[in-house]
Amino acid sequence: MRLKLKIWRQKNSQEKGEMVSYNIEDISPDMSFLEMMDVLNEQLTLKGVDPVAFDHDCREGICGSCSMFINGEAHGPDRLVTTCQLHMRKFKDGDTIYIEPFRANTFPVIKDLVVDRSAFDRIQHAGGYISINTSGNTQDANAIPIEKNSADKAFDAATCIGCGACVATCKNSSAMLFVSAKVSQFSLLPQGKVEANERVLNMVKQMDEEGFGNCTNTGACEVECPKGISLENIARMNRDFIKAKISK
């Protein structure tokens, strides 16, 4: 395959960026998108040009590092995959592909396609845990049976990989899908109920302080989420939040 790439290049967080065009040939449809980027970078390196910086690590869709906005969609045209699992067979010979970073005020660009998502970490510092000591003196794991339905729902929420596609997709750069998944993961389990009120209030407060936008229930985040996190989580968090506010 022969492709035209238009890639966002930005030296660092201070300087202005721009779209730069590159032509690339001999791309196999079996390559992953990032392997195509590797080919480009190898060519740039040999020409002495600074290669395109992008975040990536596990390349199996679970670490949540990769974060490209491809042809106007977070993680590109395929559904339920991260960029590292997107394959070139989803594109056609001669295509022009636009590659940009995940854009949001809360995700400042570090370089090229690399953004700073530490706001997500800070939201979790505010309450993304169950306050239990790691001493090993907890009760037997089977002492509290958990209804399979709740356990499965908690698991579904916990599959969020924290990539930030939801924020990049949302027209308001809202982080509601991410935060609600993190809140739900705990609030659905008996272990997490003890601190549920405080958790939802603190995490939402931190989310607002970071500057993420508001949710208008458009649902684009759910469509683009590589792990299929459901909007149901947002509804649940709104409910939990109101309950917590009233009981305060």
Added chain:
Amino acid sequence: MALDSKIPNGPISEKWTNHKNNIKLVSPANKRQIDVIVVGTGLAGGSASATLAELGYNVKAFCFQDSPRRAHSIAAQGGINAAKNYQGDGDSVYRLFYDTVKGGDYRSREANVYRLAEVSANIIDQCVAQGVPFARDYGGLLDNRSFGGVLVSRTFYAKGQTGQQLLLGAYSAMNRQIARGKIKMYNRHEMMDIVLVDGKARGIITRNLINGKIERHSAHAVVIASGGYGNLFYLSTNAMGSNVSASWKIHKKGAFFANPCFTQIHPTCIPVSGDHQSKLTLMSESLRNDGRIWVPKSKSDAIAIREGRLKPTELSEDQRDYYLERRYPAFGNLVPRDVASRAAKERCDAGYGVNKTGEAVFLDFASAIVRYGKEKALLKGLDQSDDNIVGKLGKEVIKSKYGNLFQMYEKIVDQNPYETPMMIYPAVHYTMGGVWVDYNLMTTIPGCFAIGEANFSDHGANRLGASALMQGLADGYFVLPYTIGDYLAEDIRTGQISTETKEFEDAEKSVKEKIKFLIQNKGTKSVDYFHKKLGKIIWNKCGMSRNEKGLKEAIKEIQSLREDFYKNISVPGTSDSFNESLAKATRVSDFLELGELFAKDALERTESCGGHFREESQSKEGEALRDDKNFTFVSAWESNGSPSNSILHKEILNYENIELKTRSYK
């Protein structure tokens, strides 16, 4: 220097309890005066950071990723073992201990493995209390599955992403301590060297990966939890950034490196599709619970399948060779990983491979789909003889168990594994070898500890499935937090360690010089060129089977590749900016040294054991032949200038509780 493994006296089942009762403690007031550095935030580093902080130490944690949650433990799929015996199938601490020692082909330390089995049950309790959503049955209790090399169901799991859920548990425990100010987290920081003061580990030099700043960090102890070195092979199931550098830097400053050649080649990975391949993807071992592995019985069928003239589903049962079931009737498809990998290689080398490259075998779920489908049909009162109903119900069951793995396979290979068997081939997955540690998990550098995959201690020459997560969390939550106190008790009067000393200055200087060299060399070859070349040498000559001739060649080739690297490496960009090529170059320069020691270690060990298969040492049936008389020891290498001059120290392994036997899964 003599190796002292510091194994406590007494019967094996009392060693750990007695040891805990006798080691020194640090008072809560004094813990506040003590700093600990933890490098790496996977299951071992994350759980250790959280627990040390909770105990009261001031923790500084480092990871090269943009968040601790992205460490590669996240990618573990299948599960975590624990001797809970919830299934009532005869499991016990002793059996988990026995299986692990046997699985490791009698090359691990008994006392460490027993302790691991002993604390395993605590891990599950701990994780459930933290809110880890393990799989449950309809009664609300925890579910288990079976893994390779054992005859009980002791593996706890969270669909195909147990690693992510456990890591999120450790990460949440870290978050709690970060919020309290007890952990200072340094994301996107890479450890460049360790700093010793008076022979003790007192700090590290790091590079900020965003702006290239070289920083000094001091502490009373340094914990290395930076994982394994599978990326030595270039292609592996490790993350792209996984590297040996932290372990290698401490090795060069005095920590012995143990059993470097003990590598795990995992049998069920998606085969290589071409030269562009950047990494390999694992398909969880749990799939072998229900998947049957086969190749065609006749070579002509294999060739027809390779050329696309025949579909695997067109072959009848008696045209298929379920070679694991044939060779190992007792364990069948659930033999340990080393055995399964070698058997796949044997069939493919003999010409029975089933993909274009001839390096793939089938993993088939058709009979599991029928079995589950019939079960479900009976439960629902539907017609068990209707293939459509049975197929549909069976696929639903398979989907609920392995849905995300099947989806991943389909995305990568573009084939539907519900309809046609998966193709798999072995790939490098885990390294049993690592930094040598004593019973306290301390390396041969006082005050420097190594935990998780970074150390060598528990898996011998082959690791059983679902044991890596167990070891990482055992080390971090339940072992190191005790044993580190024994060392730090001597440090309560030391006070803050200054970074304004000659030792820090010298270490920083040499780091800066190395970076300057890499940037200014302006050669003609990229880092990836060297990494790929190194990987090919290691895979071809030190991979699934090894021989004297190949290993000697490998050593020579790696030496000349290393020379080539220092002459011709080209690193674009600058040192004071985000520069991934530079980060890769520093990592690959360490792999180029480790690679040689790896081959040297494999050459020295003329026996076959676990994942280390020396062609010269095999039985008539082609099974690995151990040499207990001459090799019941751990090879601990002391750095001495260059890898070829490394000095071998032997830690003799004493088996007091388990009799050494030929490992048989027949």
